[in-house]
Amino acid sequence: xxxxxxxxxxxxxxxxxxxxxxxxxxxxxxxxxxxxxxxxxxxxxxxxxxxxxxxxxxxxxxxxxxxxxxxxxxxxxxxxxxxxxxxxxxxxxxxxxxxxxxxxxxxxxxxxxxxxxxxxxxxxxxxxxxxxxxxxxxxxxxxxxxxxxxxxxxxxxxxxxxxxxxxxxxxxxxxxxxxxxxxxxxxxxxxxxxxxxxxxxxxxxxxxxxxxxxxxxxxxxxxxxxxxxxxxxxxxxxxxxxxxxxxxxxxxxxxxxxxxxxxxxxxxxxxxxxxxxxxxxxxxxxxxxxxxxxxxxxxxxxxxxxxxxxxxxxxxxxxxxxxxxxxxxxxxxxxxxxxxxxxxxxxxxxxxxxxxxxxxxxxxxxxxxxxxxx
Ligand code: UD1
Numbered sequence: 001x002x003x004x005x006x007x008x009x010x011x012x013x014x015x016x017x018x019x020x021x022x023x024x025x026x027x028x029x030x031x032x033x034x035x036x037x038x039x040x041x042x043x044x045x046x047x048x049x050x051x052x053x054x055x056x057x058x059x060x061x062x063x064x065x066x067x068x069x070x071x072x073x074x075x076x077x078x079x080x081x082x083x084x085x086x087x088x089x090x091x092x093x094x095x096x097x098x099x100x101x102x103x104x105x106x107x108x109x110x111x112x113x114x115x116x117x118x119x120x121x122x123x124x125x126x127x128x129x130x131x132x133x134x135x136x137x138x139x140x141x142x143x144x145x146x147x148x149x150x151x152x153x154x155x156x157x158x159x160x161x162x163x164x165x166x167x168x169x170x171x172x173x174x175x176x177x178x179x180x181x182x183x184x185x186x187x188x189x190x191x192x193x194x195x196x197x198x199x200x201x202x203x204x205x206x207x208x209x210x211x212x213x214x215x216x217x218x219x220x221x222x223x224x225x226x227x228x229x230x231x232x233x234x235x236x237x238x239x240x241x242x243x244x245x246x247x248x249x250x251x252x253x254x255x256x257x258x259x260x261x262x263x264x265x266x267x268x269x270x271x272x273x274x275x276x277x278x279x280x281x282x283x284x285x286x287x288x289x290x291x292x293x294x295x296x297x298x299x300x301x302x303x304x305x306x307x308x309x310x311x312x313x314x315x316x317x318x319x320x321x322x323x324x325x326x327x328x329x330x331x332x333x334x335x336x337x338x339x340x341x342x343x344x345x346x347x348x349x350x351x352x353x354x355x356x357x358x359x360x361x362x363x364x365x366x367x368x369x370x371x372x373x374x
Contacts, residue, residue: 003033004370006118007091009106011039011066014175014288015098017269018121020055021177021359022095027058031367037085039078039102040065042241048267054269055182061089071101071132072245078105086113093118093371096140097174099133099287103140111143117371118366120142120174122147122242123154124287124308132210133287137308146369148362150174151311151352170359172354175288179273179295180356186273195262199278200339203232203332207303208239210287215251218323222283222303223251225328228259231336232260232280237272246339270288283328290318297333297346301328316345363370 002355006026010016026034038060042048051057064081066074067142078101086094086109094110096103097120107117118202122141126134141147149155150173158168190200204224212218223246225235236255246252247313255261267275272289276282278294281288285303290312300318312318321327335342 005091006093010098011041011102016051034061038063099137104136107140116145118146119144123149127310172358186270191271204279205236206284222321225325330357
């Protein structure tokens with residue numbers, strides 16, 4: 001039987017992490033020839049290469065080197081450069097994970113060349129159309145032939161939008177797969193020691209969403225809230241976009257003067273898991289970290305007004321505060337006060353994100369699809 005060529009298009013930090021278990025499985029499978037194309041959306045060592053090294057991901061067949069730019073520039077550059085590669089490689093399938101500009105650009109390019117698209121992490125919805133990721137998710141889902149959903153809620157979202165049931169495969173979340181696989185290595189990292197931290201004495205803060213960091217008022221609000229959480233040390237690995245905005249708004253030096261805040265470079269995957277697991281609480285606007293906090297049983301405060309991971313808020317493991325400093329501080333203090341009780345409750349919650357075998361189920365579904373369409 002002819003080996004099917006599948007091209008996996010990725011380019012931003014979370015896409016590399018969540019694709020790792022699938023890449024390893026597909027790499028061992030004789031029926032699939034998986035080729036990775038890196039769009040170059042992320043390019044700093046801490047944003048991309050580190051994850052290839054930590055997760056032993058083979059080198060991409062191409063890097064499109066699109067770099068930073070406006071949404072249109074980034075998306076259009078990926079499309080132009082990817083089209084050439086897809087025309088040469090003629091893959092049987094293009095796989096796109098997540099919800100970034102690389103996801104949408106990959107899906108659109110393939111769909112227009114009539115190459116079937118498979119979307120990993122389909123059906124997530126925040127219903128906030130101003131979020132670039134929400135636009136990316138919706139459009140990608142609607143031009144995909146195979147939609148792999150992480151939860152029942154995501155499946156329901158797609159059904160509501162009229163997507164044919166035959167296309168939807170509820171597999172569970174590949175981010176949960178990778179977390180389970182990598183946790184032993186994460187435990188071994190020395191990041192707590194390096195940062196002079198004791199378990200459960202600090203909060204982990206990350207923020208990178210444009211609505212928070214590109215808006216000086218929101219960025220100021222978030223930093224103001226953290227200065228009021230003094231009983232806790234705040235560990236703040238800042239995304240390059242955030243670092244840039246902190247410098248431009250002169251908040252960088254203000255934060256550096258706060259002795260209880262440790263402003264550091266973005267951490268690797270293993271270090272991040274260790275930091276999440278041992279934190280008293282998480283403050284974040286990241287989609288992925290809300291779920292990682294949930295799986296590692298650490299309470300999470302989400303610095304947004306909405307979330308696509310409503311499973312975590314419904315189970316009361318994740319609290320939405322937006323960027324209102326009073327609300328952030330009040331919620332954090334409540335968590336600190338009821339620490340033991342919350343910890344116990346988190347340990348008993350069901351996991352709506354599957355059983356850690358999502359990548360295996362995705363590979364099986366892709367193979368059956370290939371057989372049917374050949
Ligand atoms: C992107 C994704 C987001 C994902 C996030 C993870 C979109 C629309 N957003 O957001 O869903 O959660 O990645 O990090 O695709 N920069 C660097 N070096 C890098 C990468 C970025 O300096 O390696 C800076 C640049 O100033 C750039 C800015 O970060 O302009 C934004 O990068 P971009 O890729 O547009 O989006 P993210 O904010 O990273």
